[in-house]
Amino acid sequence: MDLKLKNKTAFISGSTAGIGFAIAKGLLNEGAKVIINGRSEQSVEVALNKLRKINSNADISGFAADFSNIEEVKSLCEDLPDLDILVNNVGIYKSASFFEMDDSDWQEQYEINVMSGVRLSRYFLPNMLKQNWGRILFVSSECAELVPPDMLAYSMTKTAMLSVAKGLAQLTKSSGVTINSIIPGSTLSEGAEQFLEDEAVKSGKTKAAIEADFFKDVRTSSLLQRFASVDEVASTTVYYCSPLASATNGAAIKIEGGSTGGLI
Ligand SMILES: NC(=O)c1ccc[n+]([C@@H]2O[C@H](COP(=O)([O-])OP(=O)(O)OC[C@H]3O[C@@H](n4cnc5c(N)ncnc54)[C@H](OP(=O)(O)O)[C@@H]3O)[C@@H](O)[C@H]2O)c1
Numbered sequence: 001m002d003l004k005l006k007n008k009t010a011f012i013s014g015s016t017a018g019i020g021f022a023i024a025k026g027l028l029n030e031g032a033k034v035i036i037n038g039r040s041e042q043s044v045e046v047a048l049n050k051l052r053k054i055n056s057n058a059d060i061s062g063f064a065a066d067f068s069n070i071e072e073v074k075s076l077c078e079d080l081p082d083l084d085i086l087v088n089n090v091g092i093y094k095s096a097s098f099f100e101m102d103d104s105d106w107q108e109q110y111e112i113n114v115m116s117g118v119r120l121s122r123y124f125l126p127n128m129l130k131q132n133w134g135r136i137l138f139v140s141s142e143c144a145e146l147v148p149p150d151m152l153a154y155s156m157t158k159t160a161m162l163s164v165a166k167g168l169a170q171l172t173k174s175s176g177v178t179i180n181s182i183i184p185g186s187t188l189s190e191g192a193e194q195f196l197e198d199e200a201v202k203s204g205k206t207k208a209a210i211e212a213d214f215f216k217d218v219r220t221s222s223l224l225q226r227f228a229s230v231d232e233v234a235s236t237t238v239y240y241c242s243p244l245a246s247a248t249n250g251a252a253i254k255i256e257g258g259s260t261g262g263l264i
Contacts, residue, residue: 001244003030003238003239003241003242003243003244004242004243004244005027005030005031005032005085005238005241005242005243006030006031006032007031007032007033008027008032008033008084008085008241009032009033009035009081009082009083009084009085010024010027010032010033010034010035010083010084010085010086010087010241011034011035011037011080011083011085011086011087011120011124012024012027012034012035012036012037012087012089013037013067013087013088013089013090013116013117013120014037014038014067014089014090014091015036015037015038015047015087015089016036016037016038016043016044016046016047016062017038017043017047017189017190018187018189018190018191018230019089019139019184019187019189019230019233019234019237020036020037020087020089020090020139021036021047021050021051021230022230022231022233022234023087023089023233023234023237023238023241024036024047024051024060025051025054025055025231025234026231026234026235026237026238027085027238027241028051028054028055028058028059028060029055030238030242032059032085032241033059033060034051034058034059034060034061035060035061035062035063035080035081036048036051036060036061036062036063037062037063037064037065037076037090038062038064039064039065039066040064041064043064044062044063044064045062047062048060048061048062063076063079063080067090067111067112067115067116068108068111068112070119073116073119073120077119077120077123077124080124082124082127082131083124083127083128083134084128084131084133084134084135085134085135085136085137085241086120086121086124086134086135086136086137087136087137087139087237087241088116088117088120088121088136088137088138088139088161089137089139090112090113090116091112091113091139091141091154091157091158092108092109092112092113092154093109093143093151093154094109094151094153094154095150095151095154096150097150098149098152101152101153105153106153106156109153109154109156109157110153110156110157110160113154113157113158113160113161114157114160114161114164117138117161117164117165118164121136121164121168121179124136125168125171125177125179128177129171129172129175129177132175132176132177133176133177133243134176134177134178135177135178135179135240135241135242135245136165136168136177136178136179136180137179137180137181137182137237137240137241138161138162138164138165138179138180138181138182139161139181139182139184139237140158140159140161140162140165140181140182140183140184140252141154141155141158141183141184141185142183142184142185142186142256142259142260143155143158144158144159144161144162144183145159145183145260146221146259146260147159161181162181162252165179165180165181165250165252166181166250166252169249169250170250172249176246178240178245178246178248178249178250179249179250180240180248180249180250180251180252180253181251181252181253182233182236182237182240182252182253182255183252183253183254183255183256183260184228184233184255184256185219185222185224185228185255185256185257185259185260186214186219186222186227186228186257186259187227187228187229187230187232187233188227188228188229188230189230192227196210196211211226211227212225219259221258221259221260221261222256222257222258222259223257223258223259224257224258224259225257226257228255228257232255233255236253236255237255240253
């Protein structure tokens with residue numbers, strides 16, 4: 001299927017690894033011009049080289065900017081070209097007891113997970129509306145709805161992203177711009193892989209056994225009963241970045257293997 005993404009310009013926050021990297025790869029494979037991002041020049045360069053190896057015709061560039069630093073975000077916005085596609089993917093989490101999390105933990109996650117998308121959308125949405133075409137995707141999480149108590153601050157940011165996306169979509173009425181959220185479930189990014197490895201070492205079990213236990217004891221509601229791959233999350237996301245997804249707006253699109261339940 002041709003997703004009609006050729007020559008569209010896309011920026012993905014937090015895309016030197018994990019889900020963001022897989023989305024960058026997917027968009028490049030569809031012929032989009034892709035701009036990636038990470039916190040350091042070095043990590044951006046390493047990721048650019050990986051992508052060039054995968055796709056030698058790739059029209060790709062990258063910008064280092066840390067979304068915890070408002071000055072770096074301002075410069076990033078000024079340095080980027082006008083965008084057709086903005087994927088608000090960057091996100092951090094901290095797993096800890098509510099009583100152990102101090103204000104700075106809450107503020108850091110809010111700043112990076114929510115304000116990154118707010119600031120980028122405020123900067124790039126006006127031109128999308130002017131050109132009467134654009135896609136903004138907010139990468140939320142199943143935690144927005146499951147709200148695990150050991151990830152309360154993170155879950156709050158992911159619920160907030162749904163709200164921001166839904167509200168911004170109201171500004172696109174009768175235009176060719178759409179703004180949606182993506183809801184991944186537990187996904188095997190490098191971070192999740194590391195978690196499985198660490199737990200395997202601690203417990204003396206295999207990674208496969210740790211994964212099975214996680215879905216049996218923790219993410220019991222998952223119908224998938226395994227981690228999704230980053231490519232599984234990316235393929236759906238890339239479709240919603242495309243002109244083919246023009247009738248979906250203001251939606252929260254689930255790629256969570258059924259974990260959040262619900263009829264719709
Ligand atoms: N993995 C999951 O199970 C899962 C499930 C649901 C939702 N999500 C959401 O999906 C998104 C991506 O998750 P992921 O697991 O793929 O993440 P990840 O593997 O931890 O992503 C790391 C990426 O984020 C960049 N990054 C981290 N902090 C940054 C900052 N302050 N400024 C700029 N870039 C930063 C890293 O860049 P450098 O290291 O190069 O700086 C790297 O490119 C997040 O919003 C996450 O909440 C993930």
